[in-house]
Amino acid sequence: MKTLPLGKTGLSVSEICLGTMTWGSHNTEGEGHAQADLAMDHGVTFWDTAEMYPTNPVRVETIGRTEEIIGTWLAARGGRDRLQIATKITGKGQMVRPGEGITGAALRTAVEGSLRRLGTDYIDLYQLHWPNRDSYHFRQMWDFDPRHIDRAEETRHMVEVLTEAQALIAEGKLRAIGLSNETVWGASRWLHIAETLGLPRMGSVQNEYSLLCRQFDTDWAELSVVEDMPLLAFSPLAVGLLSGKYAGDVTPPQTRRFHTPNLGGRITPQVFPAVAAYLAVARRHGLDPCQMAIAFTMTRPFRTIPIIGATTLEQLETNIGAASLVLSPEVLADIAETHRAFPAPY
Numbered sequence: 001m002k003t004l005p006l007g008k009t010g011l012s013v014s015e016i017c018l019g020t021m022t023w024g025s026h027n028t029e030g031e032g033h034a035q036a037d038l039a040m041d042h043g044v045t046f047w048d049t050a051e052m053y054p055t056n057p058v059r060v061e062t063i064g065r066t067e068e069i070i071g072t073w074l075a076a077r078g079g080r081d082r083l084q085i086a087t088k089i090t091g092k093g094q095m096v097r098p099g100e101g102i103t104g105a106a107l108r109t110a111v112e113g114s115l116r117r118l119g120t121d122y123i124d125l126y127q128l129h130w131p132n133r134d135s136y137h138f139r140q141m142w143d144f145d146p147r148h149i150d151r152a153e154e155t156r157h158m159v160e161v162l163t164e165a166q167a168l169i170a171e172g173k174l175r176a177i178g179l180s181n182e183t184v185w186g187a188s189r190w191l192h193i194a195e196t197l198g199l200p201r202m203g204s205v206q207n208e209y210s211l212l213c214r215q216f217d218t219d220w221a222e223l224s225v226v227e228d229m230p231l232l233a234f235s236p237l238a239v240g241l242l243s244g245k246y247a248g249d250v251t252p253p254q255t256r257r258f259h260t261p262n263l264g265g266r267i268t269p270q271v272f273p274a275v276a277a278y279l280a281v282a283r284r285h286g287l288d289p290c291q292m293a294i295a296f297t298m299t300r301p302f303r304t305i306p307i308i309g310a311t312t313l314e315q316l317e318t319n320i321g322a323a324s325l326v327l328s329p330e331v332l333a334d335i336a337e338t339h340r341a342f343p344a345p346y
Contacts, residue, residue, distance in 0.1 A: 001043030001323055004305065006084075007228045009176035009203035011124055013046035013084045015298065016323050017232060019309035020047060024065030025054035026254075026311045032069040033076070035316055040082070042320045048206070048232065048307050050088035050129055051114050052096050056260050060095050064117050071119035086125035086232070087114050088180060088206075091132060101132040103157075104164035111168055126165070126174045127206055130181035132157060137181040137208065139265035139346065141215070146185075158190055162199035169200055178232075180206035184219045191227055202229070209233035209304065211242060211278050211293050211335065212271065212345050221302045230303040237308075237319075239263050241271065242293040244279050248272070266346045274342035281334045287325070290315075294322035296335060 002015045018039045023032030039047070052058055053066035067087065074080055089110040090096040100106055114123060130137070133154065136144040168174045179187055179202050187205060194201045205224070209216050209231060216224070216231060224231055237243055239256055241263070249272055251257045261267070282289040297306045310316035327335075 001045075001320075003045075004230075004303070006125070006176070006305075007203045007230045007303070008201060009125070009178075011084055011176055011203075013305065014044050015305060016044050016294075016320060017046040017048050017086070017305050017307040018044050019234065019307040020049045020066050020070065021053040021055045022309060022311055023054060023069045024062050025056065025059075026256075026259075029069050029072065031311075032066075033073045034313060035310065036070070036073045036077075038313055038316055039320070040077075042317075044320060045082055046084045046086070046305070048086045048234075050090065050127075051110055051117075052088075052090045052094055052129070056256055058095060063096055064113065067114055067117035071117050074119050080120055084124040085118065085120070086127060086178070086206075087118070087123055088127040088129040091128065091130045101157075102128055102161060104160045107161055107164045108168065111173055115173060122173055122175060124175045125178050125204065126168075126176070127178040127180045127204075128161070128182075131183070131186055133186075135181055135183050135186070136215075154186075154189065155193065158193050159197065159199070162190075162194055162197070165200050176200075176203045178202055178204040178206065180232075182207070184223050187220075187223060187227075187229065191229075204230045204232055206232035206234055206307070208235050209297060209306075210236045210238045211296060211339070212238040212266070212274060212342075214339065214343070216302070217300075221300070224302040228303075230305060231300075233297045233304050233306045236294050236297045236306040237290055238275075238293075239266060241266060241275050242278060243290050244275065246272075247275055247279065268346045270342065271345040274338075274345035277338045277342060278335070281331065281338055284334070285328070285331050287331070288318060288321075290318055291322040291325050292327065292331070294319055295325040295327050296332075298322070299327060299332065 092101045190202045282292045308319040
């Protein structure tokens with residue numbers, strides 16, 4: 001497993017990131033620990049979590065459990081310095097701090113809570129799970145309306161959050177900060193304010209990206225390259241659609257779709273024909289479809305680190321194997337042709 005610089009943060013991370021959001025819901029603590037052991041055995045030392053995890057669904061009684069499971073693994077195995085742990089503060093609209101957006105005070109409270117649950121003194125990458133304002137992620141682009149953005153309030157908010165982050169970094173509690181589910185305009189404002197006022201710089205962005213979700217390919221791609229802001233690509237398998245397990249519009253028991261029937265708005269009339277086309281590409285070239293989908297994200301002209309997750313060790317081992325897969329020009333050409341046929345399946 002290669003290690004890569006995480007933009008300008010000063011962190012070096014594994015080229016694949018381990019997603020942990022099923023630990024404490026679809027996976028028990030023991031299963032989470034087993035996944036952690038397998039990841040470490042393969043050199044996957046960059047792990048992503050969030051204060052609200054586990055998810056699908058989010059429940060009041062399980063909030064924070066994923067971080068706790070990482071914490072018990074660390075307590076049992078030791079070696080905190082072997083890992084780069086990323087976690088996130090929840091924004092409005094969830095159960096952690098109902099109705100409260102991200103503020104300087106909320107940032108400090110959330111960081112302290114995550115440190116306690118993780119059983120660590122510091123967090124390597126601390127991310128804003130989503131903006132206080134609206135964004136176009138999670139299928140919100142169909143009715144996205146930016147006309148109500150209050151630029152003065154946004155500026156005040158960003159200065160407040162970056163100032164608190166600066167204090168937390170000075171205290172040794174955070175090493176770097178990043179964004180998630182952010183827009184190009186939002187990211188550019190965060191970067192401009194940090195540069196202008198000498199505050200910490202947002203070092204990365206965690207947005208959805210897969211063969212089925214290519215919103216990052218235009219303006220975001222340009223910003224990512226020019227500003228050296230890597231993409232942490234969540235859902236590179238389109239929450240399992242690209243594995244083929246839902247092909248034919250089926251719902252196997254105890255899968256993510258069993259708990260979330262529309263997969264967060266990803267089930268559309270167009271999605272299964274698109275999935276079938278990508279599965280055909282993999283089959284034609286003798287590739288595992290999951291490995292092909294994950295490896296594709298690593299070929300992009302902008303630095304991309306896919307976040308992989310699994311509910312079984314077999315799935316996780318397969319997904320990790322994508323790191324050693326080099327897609328041929330013929331595979332990439334077939335993927336490009338399929339993308340033109342199915343540019344936005346959901």
